[in-house]
Amino acid sequence: MTFQNELINWYLINKRDLPWRHTKDSYTIWLSEIILQQTRVEQGLPYFNTFLENFPSVSDFASATEAQVLNLWQGLGYYSRGRNMHATAQLVVNNYNGTFPTLHDDLIKLKGIGEYTAAAISSFSSGEARAVVDGNVFRVLARYFGINTAINTPEGKKQFFKLANELLFREDSALYNQAIMEFGAIQCKPKSPKCSICPLNIDCFAYRNNVVNQLPVKLAKAEKKNRYFNYFILTEGDKILVRERKKRDIWQHLYDFPCIETEMLLDGNDLDFVESVKNIFGNNAEITFVSYKKHLLTHQIINVQFFSLKNYIFNSSKHEELNWVSLNTLDELPKPNVIRNFIEENF
DNA sequence: AAGACGGGGAG
């Protein structure tokens, strides 16, 4: 038997009885799909019922205030879903005369509806031949066909999407889409899948090769290193003290301010910190916290703190990388964004 | 291409 028929047979026997499976109404299906994004059925189900009770139609939804919507959404997480739904409901009332779209190309334009949800709603409501690709589908395909391309890369997404659409059972896309997702959710589960009683295990690559728990492959996001830059703003008339970054590090040949890098986030009263500051800028130096910014780079998180310094003593001959420049000159110098923004906000 | 967004359940 084909992969598709096996899945559908399994589904017809094992499917759960869920309320959104009894309708082809695109509004109701939309409700369920948004609620179920990154959300377990058991957690989303009560919310689905509440929303349908409060807003039986898309115009009821659109008439509500955003606060009412978010109140019902409370506790479900990812609150932008609720806000997007409200905006979409109003757009559907205004631009689609209150008839919720059923076609992929209309759906994909709506706020909160991405590739997965557009495929799901169009397939379930109008039978359009669009394959859903969600976390379940990634897992089932990766295991059954032995695909080890990482699912969280562009190549992986492309490959799985292509395969999913080739496999799509076009005679009944809704049935097939439901089947593969349900199969992933309760049979081919992430942890402890029920392989021994799986009707597809004979042809399952992962089962035959004993690599079920190694698929799908998901690339771990590289651990970003946290760094803590403490900058000092020293001014003298219209001059400001800047540093040219010469070391083998980020932002080479760009300019920033005098800086002490620390192992963790400090406050201006930390004794070791004050000590090292006074070491450079004299014992009378007064440190005042100005602002904090988190600056994100590809492989690093730079926690930037700015401090202004008064009553300092500074011997420029000891620090050749530091120079006084006028604010006008500073404007011309190449600087990292976080420095550029600070200057814009403070000078 | 990588992060942010969230709460809950399973192991």
Add this chain to the structure above:
DNA sequence: CTCCCAGTCTT
């Protein structure tokens, strides 16, 4: 504690 869930949007 980590992983992951019927993903999408923003930077």
